[in-house]
Amino acid sequence: xxxxxxxxxxxxxxxxxxxxxxxxxxxxxxxxxxxxxxxxxxxxxxxxxxxxxxxxxxxxxxxxxxxxxxxxxxxxxxxxxxxxxxxxxxxxxxxxxxxxxxxxxxxxxxxxxxxxxxxxxxxxxxxxxxxxxxxxxxxxxxxxxxxxxxxxxxxxxxxxxxxxxxxxxxxxxxxxxxxxxxxxxxxxxxxxxxxxxxxxxxxxxxxxxxxxxxxxxxxxxxxxxxxxxxxxxxxxxxxxxxxxxxxxxxxxxxxxxxxxxxxxxxxxxxxxxxxxxxxxxxxxxxxxxxxxxxxxxxxxxxxxxxxxxxxxxxxxxxxxxxxxxxxxxxxxxxxxxxxxxxxxxxxxxxxxxxxxxxxxxxxxxxxxxxxxxxxxxxxxxxxxxxxxxxxxxxxxxxxxxxxxxxxxxxxxxxxxxxxxxxxxxxxxxxxxxxxxxxxxxxxxxxxxxxxxxxxxxxxxxxxxxxxxxxxxxxxx
Numbered sequence: 001x002x003x004x005x006x007x008x009x010x011x012x013x014x015x016x017x018x019x020x021x022x023x024x025x026x027x028x029x030x031x032x033x034x035x036x037x038x039x040x041x042x043x044x045x046x047x048x049x050x051x052x053x054x055x056x057x058x059x060x061x062x063x064x065x066x067x068x069x070x071x072x073x074x075x076x077x078x079x080x081x082x083x084x085x086x087x088x089x090x091x092x093x094x095x096x097x098x099x100x101x102x103x104x105x106x107x108x109x110x111x112x113x114x115x116x117x118x119x120x121x122x123x124x125x126x127x128x129x130x131x132x133x134x135x136x137x138x139x140x141x142x143x144x145x146x147x148x149x150x151x152x153x154x155x156x157x158x159x160x161x162x163x164x165x166x167x168x169x170x171x172x173x174x175x176x177x178x179x180x181x182x183x184x185x186x187x188x189x190x191x192x193x194x195x196x197x198x199x200x201x202x203x204x205x206x207x208x209x210x211x212x213x214x215x216x217x218x219x220x221x222x223x224x225x226x227x228x229x230x231x232x233x234x235x236x237x238x239x240x241x242x243x244x245x246x247x248x249x250x251x252x253x254x255x256x257x258x259x260x261x262x263x264x265x266x267x268x269x270x271x272x273x274x275x276x277x278x279x280x281x282x283x284x285x286x287x288x289x290x291x292x293x294x295x296x297x298x299x300x301x302x303x304x305x306x307x308x309x310x311x312x313x314x315x316x317x318x319x320x321x322x323x324x325x326x327x328x329x330x331x332x333x334x335x336x337x338x339x340x341x342x343x344x345x346x347x348x349x350x351x352x353x354x355x356x357x358x359x360x361x362x363x364x365x366x367x368x369x370x371x372x373x374x375x376x377x378x379x380x381x382x383x384x385x386x387x388x389x390x391x392x393x394x395x396x397x398x399x400x401x402x403x404x405x406x407x408x409x410x411x412x413x414x415x416x417x418x419x420x421x422x423x424x425x426x427x428x429x430x431x432x433x434x435x436x437x438x439x440x441x442x443x444x445x446x447x448x449x450x451x452x453x454x455x456x457x458x459x460x461x462x463x464x465x466x467x468x469x470x471x472x473x474x475x476x
Contacts, residue, residue: 023153024322025315028164028308034384036290041395055468056185059279064188067257071184074262078180081173088162088169095162098155101147106332110138139341142332149327154319157312164309171302178298182469184260186462191253192277193458198246200450201239208236208443211426215436228436235440239447278457282464285471287398290391296472303386307379310372317372320365323357390470397467404460411453418446 057065072078113135150156212232218224258267294300329351335341358365425442428434 022151023156023315024318025153025157026311028160028311031304031307031380031383033291033294034387036387036391039289040287040391040398054181055285055473056181058283059185061276061279063274063276064185067188067261068181068184071180071260072177075180075260076262078173078176079262081169081176085166085169085173088166092159092162092166095155095159098148099150099159101145101327103143103145105141105143107141108138109140112136112138137336138334139336139338140332140334141341142330142334144328144330146326146328149325151325152319152322154316154322154324157315157319161309161312161316164305164312168302168305168309171298171305175298175302178469178473180260181473182465184257186465187253187257187260188275189278189461189465190458191250191257191272191275193454193461194246194250194253195275196277196454196457197451198243198250200447200454201242201246204443204447204450205236205239205243207422208232208239211439211443212236214430224436231436231440235443242451278461282461285464285467287394287471290394293390293394293472294387297390297470298472300383300386300390300472303379303383307376307383310376310379314369314372314376317365317369320358320361320368323355326354326356328352328354393470394467397463397470401460401463401467404456404463408453408456408460411449411456415446415449415453418442418449422446 056068148155212229212235215224215229215232219226219229254268254272255265258265261267288296294304329349331347331349331351333341333343333346334348335343335346340346422439422442425434425439429436429439
């Protein structure tokens with residue numbers, strides 16, 4: 001038998017060797033990046049040197065670093081994305097398995113009873129009653145071996161597409177990781193801003209309560225009218241009204257962070273006391289040039305891998321137009337009794353090459369190819385759109401970062417002046433030079449300015465985080 005198999009399969013094996021590098025369909029080429037400007041609008045002319053540590057660690061907050069590490073270790077969305085990578089790897093191994101021979105073992109037993117009373121026209125054995133056995137047993141065991149010789153590369157293209165899908169899933173997981181990191185940092189500093197606003201409100205409540213006490217004392221002595229007392233009391237109540245909303249917003253942010261950690265809602269309530277405030281400074285981001293986004297942003301790398309998979313699938317569709325060459329062999333041991341099953345004389349086999357060719361499919365092959373070509377064009381257009389969107393996102397965040405930085409400077413100056421004005425107005429009121437309205441106006445202006453200042457600092461930090469996310473993690 002070995003000599004027969006060699007004689008049958010040798011020509012086919014030679015063809016495999018000669019055509020091993022042949023694969024129908026286009027080879028994937030890295031897509032051209034859409035025409036972009038030399039630099040981001042609004043970026044600095046010079047960039048700081050690249051550092052080794054991740055971008056959020058440049059803020060120098062070990063509490064934040066530990067929180068981000070915990071998010072990346074516990075978040076359920078990231079766990080799902082990781083499982084999708086595991087799935088994609090398994091699908092790639094499945095696709096690759098078609099490049100190798102398959103072997104299936106089998107064994108069966110058949111007991112056949114033959115009727116002796118049928119008409120000879122139906123059962124010729126009935127014409128010779130007793131001459132032939134009326135019962136036949138059949139025992140067999142063996143295996144079926146087959147191998148599709150991938151002459152035109154359809155299976156190789158299928159494996160190539162599966163590998164690109166696996167890499168796309170990996171980039172998607174990187175994108176989830178980046179988004180979670182940015183969301184955790186943003187939530188951490190949003191929480192810092194809300195707590196700072198609550199402190200400002202409480203400080204102003206304390207100041208206004210003191211003012212109300214002074215007015216009440218003067219009114220009791222007949223030196224001030226009841227109107228002054230009512231105005232001071234109303235101002236105090238109005239300021240106190242901001243506390244419940246801020247407390248509620250703080251709870252919402254704590255729940256948001258707990259969800260990112262994959263924990264129960266109240267997980268961070270006690271631990272939040274260790275959270276720090278805003279960083280002393282925001283390090284300048286290394287923006288680089290727009291074209292570098294393709295190498296840095298996970299979503300753009302994912303889009304490029306999706307394009308590679310779509311290109312490979314064109315080859316899979318094209319291979320349907322070509323014949324499939326299959327080598328098969330089915331050696332088996334078959335006998336009428338179990339005692340003789342493993343006798344060498346019970347050996348039987350069939351082997352040879354087989355060609356399968358879809359000569360007419362009602363246009364199905366052409367439709368499949370047209371769909372594959374369309375998916376490839378969609379993937380290319382999606383990649384180009386994603387690149388342009390990424391550049392626009394970076395420039396929008398740069399503009400917001402610059403505008404909020406200037407706004408914060410003005411607000412800080414306004415708060416300094418308002419604090420001085422409040423102190424002066426309260427002094428003049430106690431001396432009887434200014435009326436209470438001047439004090440209340442200055443106090444109201446102060447609290448509004450302080451809340452705006454904290455809100456601006458929060459927005460500035462959020463824009464800084466969004467910029468690093470848009471840059472694909474900056475220097476991560």
